[in-house]
Amino acid sequence: MPTISRLRLGLLLAGLSASSLLPACSAAPVEGGDESDAADSQAIIGGVDARSDALDAIGSLGVAVEAANEKTGALGVQYRPFCSGTLIGKSTVLTAKHCVDAARKVAAGGRVYFGVGFDGAHPDRTVDIVELGRAPGHDGGFVGFGRDAGVVHLDEEITDIEPAAMADLSDADIDTRFAAIGYGVQDNEYTLGTRKAGSVTLHAREGKVYELMFGSFEAFKQWATTGDRSGLLARPLAEAEEEGDEGEAACDIDCLLRKLYDETVLLAGYEALVGAGEGDAQPCKGDSGSPLVRIEGGRLRIYGVASGAIWTNQLACDHGAVYATLGPDVLAFAKKATTWSDPCGDTKIDGVCEGFTARRCTALDEGPRRVTRTDCSLLGQTCGHDGTGAVACVDPGN
CATH class of the missing domain: 2.40.10.10 (Trypsin-like serine proteases)
Incomplete structure (x- = not known):
């Protein structure tokens, strides 16, 4: 099979x-x-x-x-x-x-x-x-x-x-x-x-x-092959035929449903x-x-x-x-x-300014939780905040 x-x-x-x-x-x-x-x-x-x-x-x-x-x-x-x-x-x-x-x-x-x-x-x-x-x-x-x-x-x-x-x-x-x-x-x-x-x-x-849900294979099959579920069988049937060994009968609907059941x-x-x-x-x-x-x-x-x-x-x-x-x-x-301890301590995602340095903690889509520090003076800027309230490097006087 x-x-x-x-x-x-x-x-x-x-x-x-x-x-x-x-x-x-x-x-x-x-x-x-x-x-x-x-x-x-x-x-x-x-x-x-x-x-x-x-x-x-x-x-x-x-x-x-x-x-x-x-x-x-x-x-x-x-x-x-x-x-x-x-x-x-x-x-x-x-x-x-x-x-x-x-x-x-x-x-x-x-x-x-x-x-x-x-x-x-x-x-x-x-x-x-x-x-x-x-x-x-x-x-x-x-x-x-x-x-x-x-x-x-x-x-x-x-x-x-x-x-x-x-x-x-x-x-x-x-x-x-x-x-x-x-x-x-x-x-x-x-x-x-x-x-x-x-x-x-x-x-x-x-x-x-x-x-456990339906009580019998026949009741399950009726649910799976009537109404708006019948079209869902087309793709697995095609895949079953592609996966079948040469000379071996492809798995039909009953076979597929029985395996799932x-x-x-x-x-x-x-x-x-x-x-x-x-x-x-x-x-x-x-x-x-x-x-x-x-x-x-x-x-x-x-x-x-x-x-x-x-x-x-x-x-x-x-x-x-x-x-x-x-x-x-x-x-x-x-x-x-429940004993998890935040590696960033009190440092939040929005961060704080420490002189010219923007210190913040990474967000969920930035990899492992960690503190980052950006020296804005290296860019000729100072630490400030963007429109969302998060720390950022900004031009002096802004």
Whole structure:
């Protein structure tokens, strides 16, 4: 039987879209997405507003860009959330690994931040994201990122919000309820951007994902080959024929779907399927990295981060969602991440002037976090500030 790329086939059939590009966070799934469309984003359908300040450890990950106001044409800063995260240390936020990769990519277009508050597009405050970390284990997983958990580190400590505690799940938690909280898609109109909360049931911690979702291969096949998903099979079929050995029959639709059905499995101990139970809300696109939580002992406790979901002809997302959970290796990684110390100390991205020298710390898209010092006198200039407030070399007298 020809070798099939399970990740590519899975993405094409499931309609999973990349959170690495901002439009994919708010737009409907696109037929024929390519292999760069690597992961689905998550949020809440059927939930309720989560306005309480007590939930402010849960915030948005976004990019701040300079853009023109649609009405006035005046330039200003716009905040565009693309994922969610949860504060687990004073300057450390837990999110999905594919959100970490997204942050690295969108940093070229603006300053990437952690946003505090109910409205992700109008955060109460933002703190620059300056360093990234990816949990160990990069193979397999529902969206192809392995153990889909990661962290981002902040330019300054948040001292007035209590970080969430962390814990692993056990089989004793199956069939119990948790809260899912996120900023993404809330309906079939793709409304998103405000913090929503809903209850979900922990369904499974191991097994074939599509079997758990659909109950049988026949039901899965019907979903995969009807409506607006049927066209998604053209490309993997063509690739299967190209990859087939000479004289060997090419893998047909049933073969492709069977491989996907059998090979898409939860990472035991590091993924869980939640939702799709009676009264459950539905995580969806637009807020990957959002937490699976409960209040225990008066403190917010996080058990996993949203990783992926599928869509149907009835809902923007349906049949529950896969969460990356905090198995032993991920939990150890995350706990170590909470002890992160900023190599730049008190030096910020905007920087300060020290006589003729501009001292600043590098931003996320400038490589490893470090302090830089530019002697403006070498250019016949002095240290000053540009139009954004950042340090710069300027002509004397300006």
